[in-house]
Amino acid sequence: MEIAILILALILIVAIVSFSIRRKRKKEIERLEQKRKELENRPISEQLTRVKDLNMDGQAEELFDRWRAEWDEVVSIHMPAIKTLLYEADEAIDRLRFSKAQEIEKEIEEYIEQCHSDMDNILAELEHLIGSEAQSRVEVEQLKEHYRNARKTLLAHQYSFGPALYELERRLEIFAPSFEQYEELTEEGNYLHASELVKSLVGEAVALEAMIVEIPDILTELQTSIPATISDLRAGHREMEQQGYYLKHLEMISFLDELEAHLHELLQLVQQLELDKVKPSINVLIEELDFCYDQLEKEVISRVYVERNAFNLQDRLLNELLQAKELITEAIFVQQSYRLESEKADKPKRLAKELELLQRRYDVLLEQFTDGHSAFTSLEADLQDITASFEKIAEEQASFAEYLKTLRVEEMDIRVELDELRKELHEVDRKLHKANIPGIPDEMRSRVAEVEEQLFVVEKSLEEVPLNMVQIRTNVKVAKELLEGARTKVIEMVENVILFEHTIRYGNRYRATHPDVQKRFRAAERSFTALRYTKALEEAGVAVSQVDPKALEAIQRLAQDDLYKATKL
Structure with missing residues (x-):
């Protein structure tokens, strides 16, 4: 009895498990069947009819035939195959061959995914074709409008484009035959080729439009503004030389000649429409011309400084030299009463020698200033350096003179301090004994x-x-x-x-x-x-x-x- 009950229990458990697995597999079959129906109901045929609105020649016809063949293959071969596999899987489940059913389900899943991918590719290519045709049609109309405006601008303002006019017109001439080529491609159904042609025209149109806007300003700089600036600099250079300025060290005339030669090279680049090379060069030219102005301006400022200050040091140097000699004598006298360190004892003579050297430098500077064969910027730098050195020497000399004076004062202070210290010591000793x-x-x-x-x-x-x-x-x-x-x-x-x-x-x-x-x-x-x-x-x-x-x-x-x-x- 116990064995019979055990066998019945095992049979019942197997039946329950089999029922559970069978139910799960049946649900999976239902899910796959639902995916198959969704696949079958995708609107490929309706989408393909949209292509028929286009010219069914050439590229469009080739694509349509390929898409229709691929769709027919899905409908006539893949769909029946999926149905057959679903039937086999269902039959395997009824026979409790669950492993076999799972293998078939996996095959069905891969089959459906492949069909989905093929359909997605067909729809994507189809949308690209139709979208490209519509977008190209709009862009072509815009390009024609830009083309007409560009021609009007070139005709109305020919002078503004100077040497670049011929090249601009030549590049603009490619648009008219390109428009005709576009129409031919669309009539032949080669919409994708037509779309590529339109993209290239759009890029060319954008570049030409930018050139038409930029070239007049560039030519104004190269033919008017910069030459005028160079002319002003030449005149200013000549006028300053007439006024006594020494400018040979600047080598400005030869530099301006080089700039004018470079201007001619830039105009040739404009004629060839190589504006990417021209625009940076214009900025460099402007900076170099500004530098030339700065150099001339520095000479003017330096001249004002030199003329105001060139003779200011004359009396001060002479006076400081006299004081230096007096300080040497005073130092010798002070050394009779006070011992000086060797460095300090030699300081008056050292300062006097430095002043004499500075005096000679100053005399040379005055001579250069008088003969007019030196740049004022150079004279200013030398004058500032001489002045700074003089101020430093004068400060050292004044400090040393003050030091000599303080020696006697310091001696007296120390004698007074010595008396105070004796009093303090006496007070300490008194307190000690008291x-x-x-x-x-x-x-x-x-x-x-x-x-x-x-x-x-x-x-x-x-x-x-x-x-x-x-x-x-x-x-x-x-x-x-x-x-x-x-x-x-x-x-x-x-x-x-x-x-x-x-x-x-x-x-x-x-x-x-x-x-x-x-x-x-x-x-x-x-x-x-x-x-x-x-x-x-x-x-x-x-x-x-x-x-x-x-x-x-x-x-x-x-x-x-x-x-x-x-x-x-």
């Missing part, structure tokens, strides 16, 4: 002695002949640094002493009740007696801090007034 302390540490005495010794060095250096101000300044700087260091250490020591005394007074309250405080205070007092004030303050501070953590803050407040009075230097 302090209520058991004694002065050796280190402090050494610092004060070192400052005294350095001040003595400064004093001795001020007695030397000649004075070495560089060394004196260094000595003064060292003395000031040593004095500042001594002052800082004295103030620090006095502060430590005052804070120690206040710490002892503040901590006396704990001596009887805290033996450790008593012990540390005795050690601190021994350090104090031994002139070790910093260590004494540290030991006393640790002692009171162990009992009262805020003791040091309180001591600082209590000692504030005493610290201010004692350390005020």
Whole structure:
């Protein structure tokens, strides 16, 4: 019984699966049948009838015959074949040969896709033929209108086109026979050839129309504007030479001759309608002519500058040379009292030599200006360079003269500063001995002695002949640094002493009740007696801090007034 039930279950499962697959395959057959009907119903025949409205000769007839043959092949061969395959697939499904059915379905799908592709090609070529014919007809009418307008323009404005007129007319003449050729091609049904002809005519028409617009302006530039500019430049060049300008270095006349020869070459290119080569050259010509104007204008501007400033340096150079000689004498005199570095000592002579060289350059410039054989732009550049060099030398000379004057002033300032430093040292020493302390540490005495010794060095250096101000300044700087260091250490020591005394007074309250405080205070007092004030303050501070953590803050407040009075230097 169990085996029978199992067999029945298996049969039922197989039947259900077979039914499901069969149903799926049947749906696929229906889908393919629907695609076949859509393929069959595509309006190829209706579209082919549109071609019959054209002249059925030549190319049109050939295309029509090919399309109709391809469509007949689809209808009479491919469609029946697809039907047959659909029938075979359906029969295979009924026999439960699903693999075979799938293979046939795949073949049908490829068959239908191929037919679709063939039909799409037929429709695309058909639309191209009909569209080309319609578009070409419109374009031809437009071309005829452009052709008539172009002929009218050339006839009415022949002078405006100059040497290019013949070539323009020759190229325009190809349109009339081309129109006739177009009509012949359409009458013969060669619409695609006619369309290609129209495209080439459109390109030619666009190019000719652009030339008809551009050539009058180009010829105006080449025959009128640029020659007029060249003529103006020649006249200006001649007039400026008559006015005393030296212009040979510009070589402008030969350059203008080259430009005129180039103009003739450009006119020949215009005659040949090679405008793409002409237009960039015109721009270059205009830029070169503008450059010529700029060169002449620079000569005029330079002449104004040179005439206004050529003689301005004469008196100043002479005066500066006299000052240079005086400065050499003054430097020799100053060196008797002050030692100068070799570079500074030689500076007046060097500046004097530079002024003499500049004077010679200036004399040559004046001579060139007078004889009129130099370009004003060159004279201006030289004059500006000479002026800049002169200003620099004059500034250096004035600075050196001021330096010599300041040496005596600096010496007096240093002597005054030395007196001030001695007073400050005396005040530091007085504060040191006035302090209520058991004694002065050796280190402090050494610092004060070192400052005294350095001040003595400064004093001795001020007695030397000649004075070495560089060394004196260094000595003064060292003395000031040593004095500042001594002052800082004295103030620090006095502060430590005052804070120690206040710490002892503040901590006396704990001596009887805290033996450790008593012990540390005795050690601190021994350090104090031994002139070790910093260590004494540290030991006393640790002692009171162990009992009262805020003791040091309180001591600082209590000692504030005493610290201010004692350390005020």
